[in-house]
Ligand SMILES: Cc1ncc(C[n+]2csc(CCOP(=O)(O)OP(=O)(O)O)c2C)c(N)n1
């Protein structure tokens with residue numbers, strides 16, 4: 001539709017937060033530079049002016065205490081959104097995320113509710129070097145008690161962020177820094193996309209590409225390229241990585257008999273390994289070739305654009321990976 | 330002002346080198362010739378220069394995201410620095426680190442750091458190793474006011490004091506962490522108040538006065554070197570440019586008056602005026618120093634421009650050290 005309202009990814013995030021803050025007084029936000037400044041990526045822009053400094057809180061540079069604030073406030077009845085500016089900084093707060101947020105409920109015999117959203121920004125492509133470019137989602141997905149979300153477009157961003165805020169468990173919402181300016185159709189009214197439900201971004205019959213966040217968009221470009229060669233790709237964007245929509249992936253693979261998993265994170269130990277083994281366990285008899293993983297080489301993210309451009313997978317890497325898989329048939 | 334003239338000139342030189350490097354980097358960034366983030370040290374030169382001027386070449390420092398000034402003050406090579414900022418193979422980190430990770434271990438400079446607060450515990454480790462080996466070297470942790478809100482700083486300060494290590498904590502209090510003023514993120518005005526809680530002496534110095542910084546640093550370094558344990562120096566200073574880059578983009582978080590007031594107190598021109606007034610140096614002398622150092626920076630830009638980019642096969646090189654010790 002020509003008159004569809006378009007919104008940038010970053011504003012889709014912002015709108016989800018704003019709408020939930022309007023309807024639920026227990027929602028508040030806290031993080032570095034998010035108040036008066038609106039967040040270094042503009043994600044929280046205008047929210048402090050609208051809701052006041054008690055609900056949109058500028059915190060000290062204290063990642064552990066920021067997540068701790070969220071854990072403590074969540075377990076005592078609020079619905080916090082706490083922001084860690086860059087995903088790399090989750091490492092500074094890992095105790096609160098891994099040992100506290102993820103586990104309190106279980107350790108208390110179920111007697112705790114933690115409606116906590118941790119928001120952060122991941123991914124490379126900005127020459128931000130090794131400590132500001134990582135994709136550490138596999139670390140988080142390994143922790144029972146957490147939910148992990150990585151939207152690939154503005155529409156999903158708003159729906160998934162709304163779901164995160166409404167969710168009664170700790171979730172980590174990972175924005176991709178390179179997608180902040182991406183625009184797309186986003187309905188004005190509030191809506192949510194259920195956590196754990198993937199999306200068929202592009203239907204196809206020859207090969208299943210499982211790709212999330214920015215790689216889902218790269219996969220689309222790759223699919224158009226491969227279509228010229230008569231390779232028809234089906235792209236699955238899981239949107240939520242924990243819980244993972246295994247059913248959707250498996251039913252696709254059963255149809256296409258080929259699978260490639262793509263992520264920006266380091267290939268070794270990345271989520272691609274988990275997804276590939278799920279496919280092997282649940283659809284082995286349907287596979288015509290081994291499941292392939294595409295990811296970053298085993299090194300920290302390099303600074304120089306001359307290196308980083310080869311480090312992060314892109315549509316060309318995906319095209320090559322898929323050609324290799326199809327060539328095995 | 331009883332510091333020998335040659336010491337004053339040495340401090341001046343360190344500051345001018347920083348200024349020229351940073352102004353050049355800023356210009357390059359504004360014309361999109363530098364990739365990535367750039368946190369400039371302009372305005373704060375007296376802190377790095379005053380402290381590093383009190384150190385030996387083999388003393389250690391840890392730095393911050395705003396790290397070029399520390400490396401320049403420690404004797405960093407313009408060519409390799411500029412090449413690193415451009416992501417070239419000839420850079421200090423072979424293009425792997427960039428501005429935020431610039432380092433020269435041969436100068437005891439253990440890295441700029443992208444993680445706020447992370448340098449201080451590393452300085453504690455260097456101080457420990459120095460004493461362990463009886464090397465007589467000291468370590469200095471440079472850190473911002475904002476970083477004292479992070480646990481790592483507190484753990485480092487406490488451990489350094491508990492172990493009575495040869496270390497100096499050098500705080501650059503520029504009153505802001507990114508775009509948020511200090512008074513929104515801590516209930517104290519002076520970072521130095523934190524020192525007492527760990528049992529170390531602390532002083533406040535005028536961070537725009539390189540002589541004052543230097544005198545405090547000499548005392549603290551001497552204390553550390555002679556077994557007197559840690560101390561903290563809080564230098565009240567100001568960054569003249571934006572948190573990153575040069576121009577203040579987007580929302581304004583500092584008033585023009587405030588910025589102008591601090592620029593009036595430019596640490597380099599203040600020292601020059603004082604030295605000229607005291608007949609310790611002449612304008613011509615300073616002009617010659619600027620010209621000489623400026624030529625060095627121009628040469629560095631040319632060197633960096635002409636240097637090759639690293640090749641993709643270098644991506645996975647240098648992740649581990651081999652058992653033979655080669656990297
Ligand atoms: C652990 C961590 N949290 C947040 C950031 C983002 N960040 C980079 S610099 C900075 C402000 C640091 O303030 P300060 O220590 O006062 O140093 P200044 O920039 O003023 O020199 C912040 C919040 C970071 N790099 N690391």
Ligand SMILES: [Mg+2]
Nearest residue numbers: 473474505506
């Ligand atoms: Mg500061």
